[in-house]
Amino acid sequence: MLTKSLDEAQRKVENYFFDIRKQLFEYDEVLNSQRDRVYTERRRALESDNLQSLIVEYAELTMDDILEANIGSDAPVESWDLEKLIAKVQQYCYLLNDLTPDLLRSKCSSYEDLQDYLRLRGREAYLQKRDIVEKEALGLMKEAERFLILSNIDRLWKEHLQAIKFVQQAVGLRGYAQRDPLIEYKLEGYNLFLEMMAQIRRNVIYSIYQFKPVMVKKDQEQSQNDKSANVVRNGRSGKKKPNPVGSTEPSSAASPQASA
Incomplete structure (x- = not known):
C-alpha cells in the first residue's frame, strides 16, 4: 500500500516537471525560429560580395510599408491623400x-500601379545614391551597406x-482569462518579430x-594647408611642417632609408 502511494506521488511529480520542460521547450522554439531567421539575414550581409539585391528588396518593402500606412489597399482612388504620402516618401529619400500629386495621378490609376511606381522610384533612388557614393570612393558603398545592416540587426x-522576455512573463496571467498563454506568446512574439524586421x-x-560620405583625408589636408599658410603669413616660420595624413610632395633629394 505504501509502495503504491509512493509510486503514484513520484509519477505525479515526474509528470509535473515534464509538463514544465515541455512548456519551456515550446516557448524556446518560438525564439529559436526567430533567431534562425535573424542569423540568416546577418550571415547574408557578412558573406555576400554584393548586397545590392538585398538593399533593393529593403527599398521596395519600405515603399510598400509607406504606401500601406498612408493610403491603404482598400481605399478608393478619390480618397487618396497623395500629399501626405509624398511627404512621407520624401522624408525617407x-x-x-x-x-507631386499630379505626377502620381497621371501615372497611377490604381493601388497596384501606385505600388509599382513607388517601388520603381525607390530602386532608382538607391541606384542613384550608389553611383554618387561610388564616384567619391570606389567600394565605399558596399562597406557602408554592410555596416548599416549589421549594426541595425545587432x-x-x-x-x-x-x-x-517581458511578453513571456506577461502572458502567464492570461490563463486566468481562459486564454492559452503559449498561443498568446506566439502571436505577440510573431508580431514583435515582424515589426523588428x-x-x-x-x-x-x-x-x-x-x-x-565625407572624405576625411581631403579635409585634413586642406585644414593643414590653411594652417601652414597662416603660419607663413604671420611670419612665425617659413618652414613647412610635415603633413599628418602622409601626403608627399615631389623632391629632387632622395628619401632617407627607413633604417638610417
Missing part, C-alpha cells in the same frame, strides 16, 4: 523631391530579446538614402 535584435530594413534604407 530626398532624391525623390520631384514627386541593436534591434538585442532590444527584441528584452521585449520578448521591418524596422531593420527601414533604418537601413533610410540611412543609405541619407548617406553623405
Whole structure:
C-alpha cells in the first residue's frame, strides 16, 4: 500500500516537471525560429560580395510599408491623400523631391500601379545614391551597406530579446482569462518579430538614402594647408611642417632609408 502511494506521488511529480520542460521547450522554439531567421539575414550581409539585391528588396518593402500606412489597399482612388504620402516618401529619400500629386495621378490609376511606381522610384533612388557614393570612393558603398545592416540587426535584435522576455512573463496571467498563454506568446512574439524586421530594413534604407560620405583625408589636408599658410603669413616660420595624413610632395633629394 505504501509502495503504491509512493509510486503514484513520484509519477505525479515526474509528470509535473515534464509538463514544465515541455512548456519551456515550446516557448524556446518560438525564439529559436526567430533567431534562425535573424542569423540568416546577418550571415547574408557578412558573406555576400554584393548586397545590392538585398538593399533593393529593403527599398521596395519600405515603399510598400509607406504606401500601406498612408493610403491603404482598400481605399478608393478619390480618397487618396497623395500629399501626405509624398511627404512621407520624401522624408525617407530626398532624391525623390520631384514627386507631386499630379505626377502620381497621371501615372497611377490604381493601388497596384501606385505600388509599382513607388517601388520603381525607390530602386532608382538607391541606384542613384550608389553611383554618387561610388564616384567619391570606389567600394565605399558596399562597406557602408554592410555596416548599416549589421549594426541595425545587432541593436534591434538585442532590444527584441528584452521585449520578448517581458511578453513571456506577461502572458502567464492570461490563463486566468481562459486564454492559452503559449498561443498568446506566439502571436505577440510573431508580431514583435515582424515589426523588428521591418524596422531593420527601414533604418537601413533610410540611412543609405541619407548617406553623405565625407572624405576625411581631403579635409585634413586642406585644414593643414590653411594652417601652414597662416603660419607663413604671420611670419612665425617659413618652414613647412610635415603633413599628418602622409601626403608627399615631389623632391629632387632622395628619401632617407627607413633604417638610417
